[in-house]
Amino acid sequence: MQYADLLIETQGKVAVIRLNRPKAMNALNDNMMNELGDALRKFDADPAINVIVLTGSEKAFAAGADIAAMVNYSYPDTYTTDYIGRNWEHILDIRKPVIGAVAGYCLGGGCELAMMCDFLVAADSARFGQPEIKVGVTPGAGGTQRLPRAISKSKAMDMLLTTRMIDAAEAERTGLVSRVFPADKLMEEVVGIAQQIAEMPVSVAMQIKDCVNKAYDMTLTDGVRYERRYFHAGFGTPAQREGMTAFLEKRKPNFEGL
Numbered sequence: 001m002q003y004a005d006l007l008i009e010t011q012g013k014v015a016v017i018r019l020n021r022p023k024a025m026n027a028l029n030d031n032m033m034n035e036l037g038d039a040l041r042k043f044d045a046d047p048a049i050n051v052i053v054l055t056g057s058e059k060a061f062a063a064g065a066d067i068a069a070m071v072n073y074s075y076p077d078t079y080t081t082d083y084i085g086r087n088w089e090h091i092l093d094i095r096k097p098v099i100g101a102v103a104g105y106c107l108g109g110g111c112e113l114a115m116m117c118d119f120l121v122a123a124d125s126a127r128f129g130q131p132e133i134k135v136g137v138t139p140g141a142g143g144t145q146r147l148p149r150a151i152s153k154s155k156a157m158d159m160l161l162t163t164r165m166i167d168a169a170e171a172e173r174t175g176l177v178s179r180v181f182p183a184d185k186l187m188e189e190v191v192g193i194a195q196q197i198a199e200m201p202v203s204v205a206m207q208i209k210d211c212v213n214k215a216y217d218m219t220l221t222d223g224v225r226y227e228r229r230y231f232h233a234g235f236g237t238p239a240q241r242e243g244m245t246a247f248l249e250k251r252k253p254n255f256e257g258l
């Protein structure tokens, strides 16, 4: 796959998508978001890939939506063409696990994009922030909704209203990221995590992702019922037969193609 604003590589069953607009701190523009949607959809449909890693550069995951592109937009420009909605949220339709690996600045729309990943790991250089108020707008890709769910209302209000950036340690402490690594080890570590997941049955990984995401949209009772349906259905799958048989036979399970 060749893209103008992304770099792509694969390592076994893991695909790495790298945001790549180095001169603009990976500011997100229409072309990059269209390309990202295309790459994500292709890997989601590729039976050779089980897990996707989304990352940026050492300096920036992404420093927000491209302010130069937005500066002259009018309300009709954004409303009638569904700016953001039209191409920023493809990642939410991806059924395989997507891990975000953040180094450097992760601001505004960049932080919102990162929060659409299934989970985040960070380099110790990472800085997260929602500085949109400073450029005169509210966040438009979920910042006011996903951030309080991730780190608490108080922390989110603080970040959104003051534009204070939090570092990797605070991001881990508050639950925004799951693990922090030295910057020079980030990619090695995240690909290792992705490979570990890629050895699991991909169908079950997809089901778990679906269930966890439902936890945000359903009542607890409905969510547990939803999960239970997958659990029961699991007893009709080769993954369950192989996983449990391998355990009893004291061997490593082979979930290839499952």
Ligand code: DAK
Pocket (backbone or CB within 6 Å): 023, 024, 025, 027, 063, 064, 065, 066, 067, 068, 078, 083, 084, 105, 107, 108, 109, 110, 131, 132, 134, 135, 137, 138, 139, 140, 141
């Ligand atoms: N957009 C465009 N260019 C950007 C950029 C951005 N968000 N961030 C950085 N750049 C560019 C800089 O302009 C500069 O370009 P040149 O001058 O070299 O041509 C280059 O990247 C390097 O940046 P700096 O020279 O500023 O580098 P520093 O190390 O000094 O500072 C920084 C790095 C990340 C702290 C700083 O660049 C910065 O504060 N950037 C802006 C961060 C920001 O405000 N992000 C939020 C953007 S607003 C909406 C939906 C969504 C959104 C809004 C509305 N609706 C549906 C209505 C989302 C909005 C946003 O994300």
